[in-house]
Amino acid sequence: MMNVLRDIGRGRGIGIGRNGREIGRGIARGIASCSSSSSSPSLLSSLSPSPPGPPPPINENENENQGGDVKSMNLFSAINQALHIALDSDPRAYVFGEDVSFGGVFRCTIGLTQRFGRNRVFNTPLCEQGIVGFGIGLAAMGNRAIAEIQFADYIYPAFDQIVNEAAKFRYRSGNQFNCGGLTIRAPYGAVGHGGHYHSQSPEAFFCHVPGIKVVVPRSPQQAKGLLLSSVRDPNPVVFFEPKSLYRVAVEKVPASDYMLPLSRAEVMREGSDITLVGWGAQLSVMEEACIEAEKDGISCELIDLRTLIPWDKDTVEASVRKTGRLLISHEAPVTGGFGAEIAASVVERCFLRLEAPIARICGFDTPFPLVFEPFYLPTKNKILDAIKSTVNY
Amino acid sequence: MALFLRRTTNIIKHFLVTKSSLATNQTSLTPSFFSVSHNVCSKSYGLAPIPAVFRRMESTKAAELKLDPQFYSSEEEEDDREYPSSEPEGMDFPGGKVMFTSQMSFIAEPGKTRVPCYRVLQDTGVPTSGEIHKLVSEDLATRMYNSMVTLQVMDTFLYEAQRQGRISFYMTSHGEEAVNIASAAALSSEDIILAQYREPGVLLWRGYTLQEFTNQCFGNKADRGKGRQMPSHYGSIKHNYFTISSPIATQLPQAAGAAYSLKMDNKDACVVAYMGDGCTSEGDFHAGMNFAAVMEVPIVFICRNNGYAISTPITDQFRSDGVVVKGQAYGIRSIRVDGNDALAVYNVVQTARQMAISEQRPILVEALTYRVGHHSTSDDSTKYRPASEIEHWKIAKSPITKFRTWIERNGWWNEEDELEIRKRIKKEMLQAIQVAERLEKPAVAELFTDVYDQPTKDLVEQEMLLRESIIKHPKDYPTDYAV
Ligand SMILES: Cc1ncc(C[n+]2csc(CCOP(=O)(O)OP(=O)(O)O)c2C)c(N)n1
């Protein structure tokens, strides 16, 4: 066990690649096997998803180009490419949501209607509960339903469908039914001018719900691989996209069909004095703080959680055991944020290794305010100050 | 099936017991049926009309007269519906007697004939009937026109301000000036407004100043919303205008609750809830309509059907004959009006308001109009609709041009007035922008106020931490805020 943890702790080492690959194959198997989960040949089982041909290729080691075609692209293009692949590789995949037909308000679905037709890529009426409920039904009939909620701030009308329906579909039926083919994409987070309703980070609400997975990518390359895994995962997934990065972040993204493992954190940066845990857009702010701290001789380990539930406690625990300190940062209000869950788990697992209180640098406990955004956000210097006070505790 | 029938019989028996109380209730009311007989359930389809029972009160006789006889007939009129003679009887069922029929006929989906649209002015600005213009006096008409032009000019300036990077966002009401202003003009200032967001004209009509609009858009310290919301999210308690919330349709059930309060307080006022066509797809639309009907509250729902919800055309939004027909199923009296005809909107909303208050009932108004501008400054609508379509509505169907032609025909307006008002509003807007831009932002303390009535201990602590950070890293924070 410790060996595995150490391997994971090394992050970019060979260990993670190997393990990752195995997990990745597991995902592929999961997809293939969900088609035979029903024992008697019923309508439902005959409709269950079984991707045509061999399972999609899996590129586990995202840090190495496997020699295939690679293009620089931004986040929305990477999402768009993943959606193209998802639709292309599974004739039972569908993409829908408000304003999806013309390409979506963030251009993530551009070109999909033209390529795959209005039956597979379509506008829905303006109704989030309808979008998710429709997606659950579609998925329960053995399809891959990729639903777009225009802004994470507008996911709440669908809360009941997600929390009471999608999350409990498998459990309440004794695994006769499932809506694992459902993926809900929603742009989240601050953009500089979004105010109350175009800025929120609602991930913590969904992390309190057993039965769904919550995934947040940090970059174009991550987004493509994680989205394809989410779409093909046999469980419903809420996939929050950092909308501030849609057009900003550019990264080399393999053109191939690749998946990145869910529930697997990634050590983005190795260090020995303090562990920083975050996800999505906040990671770039945290990375800047790490670089600054380095100048002061503080060595920071930065972890991208990637999947928030079920989350990779082992990677975080291994890192904290090494550094003895932990800082968590997210844009959502600090109280009841997912940072609280991480902090509690780390205290449970490595109380005696902690050398300082766990720091949480997050949004304030206010609604997201338009003109006060620069004050509200967990900035680089707020993080840097907390790194220093934690290390000098 | 047998089980179902047995159950039904039991239910009917149950109702028979309670029938006496129902009957007494009903005798106190004048029985009257308004049977809608447009294509949805016309005789020619062999479909029984859906009767809607309602109380008739003395004060609303005038209003009733305005119900178009083509679409409403009262029970007193000869009932020539064909009921199979073999089975003339019906059953008492909560809500009124239901007749039996041996004909299995489904209520049809909408056919090609659509519910007509009430209008007073033709597109040329010429009234359809000679007398109707007397309803609106010269003074009221010119004030309405002034406001429509003011709204248009304000929109142009604030849109431009966004384009120049002075404000972060804006939504115009271009093309929908008549729905905005004429509906507002038909209301009393005591009526409570719950708007969607494309109804700033109602606030303008009530006296919210161009400076106040501009301050909100700049999010400066004079903004009553304390700079917390995006531009175009106005609100003013002084003007009985609830603060705009971006999430679509949330205002509708709230409107029913607010109207219930007016009802309980016996107020001579109603709630007016605005919405877009896209809004009608939300669950909250259903909740709002149904609550309003069941709670019998004084409320006028005004739907601006402007053809689009961002890029989504109404054909992707619903398959009903627009929005007007949705009212009936909820038991709500409804009308369709030309939203680009200020006079028609005025008449309809005035009548709707009167009925809503005197009969304590909701009314649904569907105003057909068009969103001439982009959805917002974040949108480029040429990506999803033809420029010729926009042009047509912008020029040929302009509500402002139409109304102007009419007041000019009456000799109430001329070219000079036109030049004068446009010049004046432009000057006011330039000044408003200059003033708004110079005002500093709200004090940083306002980040933490109003979360609750009193700041919590946590918030007090968080404010202290922020202040420490501002002192330590002044460069991280904007300087035009009082700390
Ligand atoms: C619950 C919710 N979902 C999505 C949105 C994003 N959104 C903002 S406006 C809009 C379209 C509304 O269309 P409509 O009701 O027709 O009003 P219009 O803009 O045409 O005046 C959408 C989808 C939102 N604000 N709230």
Ligand SMILES: [Mg+2]
């Ligand atoms: Mg609309």
